[in-house]
Amino acid sequence: MTSFRWTYDQLSKAIPKLTAHSSSPTRAADLNPIIKGLLTICPNSSICDIGGHSVLLSFTDDIVAKVPLKPGGEHVRHEQSIFDLLDQTPCPYIVQTFFRCPNIIFMERLNDGTLQDRMRMINTSHQILQWMQQLSGAAAWIESQGRVHGDINPRNILLKKDELKLGEFDHSLKINDPLDVGYEPYVRGCKKGEEGGNFGIAGPRTEQFSLGSIFWYMTRGTKLYYDIKGREKVNRLIDQQFLATEPQDPIDYIISDY
Secondary structure: OOOOOEOHHHHHHHHHHHOOOOOOOOOHHHOOHHHHHHHHHOOOOEEEEEOOOEEEEEOOOOEEEEEEOOOOOHHHHHHHHHHHHHOOOOOOOEOOEEEEEOOEEEEEOOOOOEHHHHHHOOOOOOOHHHHHHHHHHHHHHHHHOOEEOOOOOHHHEEEEOOEEEEOOOOOOEEOOOEOOOOOOOOOOOOOOOOOOEOOEEOOHHHHHHHHHHHHHHHHHOOOOOOOOOHHHHHHHHHOOOOOOOOOOOHHHHHHHHO
């Protein structure tokens, strides 16, 4: 998602083009009326992010609401069920929600963008060891609940100052479910004959692969195989042909272990 301040009219005009390649294309007439309702009754509110299935509405510097683009959107409904589970024992490295009701999730706002935003900035602090610990803690805690995040990538990792939190749980899966969501290099395709979805069976192995690719990105500033496109990149990942790391470097040692 990309941050901005949009009105409902701007959303209505742009949504057909924005979702044209989504699994659920949306016309202006399809938009969830809750979006317009919240923007109307809440002064100074705006649309600050748009995804393939939902929007984020900004109310204050600390609070946003996720609303499905269409009424009853299954992705937001699924994410609510995940937060029902995760909130039973809150984790400090996972985005916290304040209130959930049909079609709406009110949650904390992390004002300093995504990991992808931060890595693109010049002369900004990169607390790599701290971020590695926080992201690993989030993934391990989700796993302790019998689930995986299922789509760990730089756009789903959020920052507030130098504190990192993992968000976007609309693709979370149970361990051992087929994994079909993601994009290289944060997932690795299956070899012919392997079980599972397009990217294998969801579990510690798939999450650790995502983490290793994220840690590479944090330390290098570029994605693994950023200069290789298409099928060649896919094949190298499937065959586990990874770039060399420095075994004497403690961070590289962790990356190679993932």
